[in-house]
Amino acid sequence: MIQDPSPKRTPLETLGEFALIDRLTSMVQLTQKSTTLGVGDDAAIVNHGGKDSLLSTDMLVEGVHFDLTYMPLKHLGYKAAVVNFSDIYAMNGKPTQLLVSLAASNRFPLEALEELYEGLNLACKNYGVDLVGGDSTSSMSGLVLSLTAMGEVDKGQAVRRSGAKPNDLIVVTGDLGSAYMGLQILRREKTTYEADPNFQPDLQGHEYVLERQLKPEARQDVAALLKDLDVKPTSMIDISDGLSSELLHLCKQSVTGCAIFEDKLPIDPATIRLCEEFGLHPATAALNGGEDYELLFTVSISDWDKIKGNPNLTAIGHMSDADKGSFMINQAGDQLPISAQGWTAYTTEETQK
């Protein structure tokens, strides 16, 4: 009945998620005095007269972001909330409220949604966040979750992606790549189970990587740690899509290049062992695996003494001038360009070595 007036059709697959968002939001104009920061960071910054409020939203679609064959609903609820809180921590803030909307098809009974809410409530309890609103509706297929977290930070104290300078040190919390190897274990067990339904999954010995995948935690401790160390990051982001993707976000928005060192990447021994088992290069899991929910930030070189030797923090490289590009220096001393295309592109490069 309604004719499509636009003869041009650009398939979404030809754009990445970030290019799509850039394109869609290119016409957005900000006019509110209360808007301090709009689209393009881990969270927006709004000020209604007191502290700065932080707002971040995430949408999770069954079959795209999660697979209920190996993700119990309670874990899904927990993870969905934590992932949102992580965006607030990545602004140097503290999450305070959460809104939860869900669309569920009629294959989900009430009890399933109650399990999901158990996970959401547990995350809210563990992180001191109030679930204050939401919406629920039916869907034509599967489960869609949309969460919006609100947080607070002292006025002007939010840390953006855009403040890094050349020579700033690049620091990550915790270790990288484990969540991705947890996913590999779960996928392998699912494939085996599908071939033989009598197969009993054996997940023993893989507790750490499975927990990193199924019940990740956000780094609520880092803001206080940095305050104690008297360090204010110049830029910060959380690692959801993988180190390489997040590094490129910081470089793009700070207008810098970067150099990181493969031998500095913090990777857990269990993850390294699994990478060997799966025939993957550990650096590839760390760079492109994603879902670690660690924080990646930059600090002035003059803060090096304050963070040196802290078991929670690892310096992995430094920012550089934008025209130098973004590289990882491997153990042989080769400079490998860091790619935004993530997994596939980088794997190809790794495989070619």
Add this chain to the structure above:
Amino acid sequence: MIQDPSPKRTPLETLGEFALIDRLTSMVQLTQKSTTLGVGDDAAIVNHGGKDSLLSTDMLVEGVHFDLTYMPLKHLGYKAAVVNFSDIYAMNGKPTQLLVSLAASNRFPLEALEELYEGLNLACKNYGVDLVGGDSTSSMSGLVLSLTAMGEVDKGQAVRRSGAKPNDLIVVTGDLGSAYMGLQILRREKTTYEADPNFQPDLQGHEYVLERQLKPEARQDVAALLKDLDVKPTSMIDISDGLSSELLHLCKQSVTGCAIFEDKLPIDPATIRLCEEFGLHPATAALNGGEDYELLFTVSISDWDKIKGNPNLTAIGHMSDADKGSFMINQAGDQLPISAQGWTAYTTEETQK
């Protein structure tokens, strides 16, 4: 692989949307000092030290909430934003920021999503709201939109659903039932078109009801109007699901009953004519049609002189003690119970007359 541990399965269809939300949020505990009001109103109230911030979220699913055969994407974007703003106005607030998440299957090209964003941006421009964030992802089927609006109101000045007292006057803005009749027209044209694809839809003469359905506006004027009149509502809600459903929300949360008068319901002459054509009672369209996005509020009886005769406002009845129940008094003087079940239940009753 994961066994369902809960043998009990309660189908979602056996619960209404509101019962489901009540059930899911029954375990929610609020602990944040900054949370003034949680789940259960048009918006949550949060205070980070300045004005009160209002937060409201809505999820819209293709095939459930909209049909793209007669809802152009630009209109969908506009309406989705306006519907969210309406929730903020229903708290006596002013929307200031908007977050937009969408999941789209690959049948949508970039140009389709750009059209959707054109509508979102136009609504933001018309209402002075900043689009500050969001998420975009792929979906397995169709389009899912999740919008979160943030607003502001002077501290303590938000109007909740819970403040009405017996004898308070019940007032509505604008007119009711038109958006529903616009939907009837669109559905009729779609059916005719499906039977004969060469059929050219004739929507002439139905501009008003179609605009109410396809491009509704939220009542951004009412807060200022009431301020000018020196009237503060005791309770307020926006009419999204239909007058009867919203009245019952106010009664439940204010612990009152209510009595409204059929002959007081403000219904546009074009809507009345269409109701006759479709064989519907106009009061049924007004009570159960929904999507009018007018405001429904209560005021103290002592404010009657201030609102009397205002062309934007219609007093339709009054609140009563809770044990009196909730009724509409028809032109014959009969008391008809107001039902939360909306359309179907009430239509049956109408048909039996």
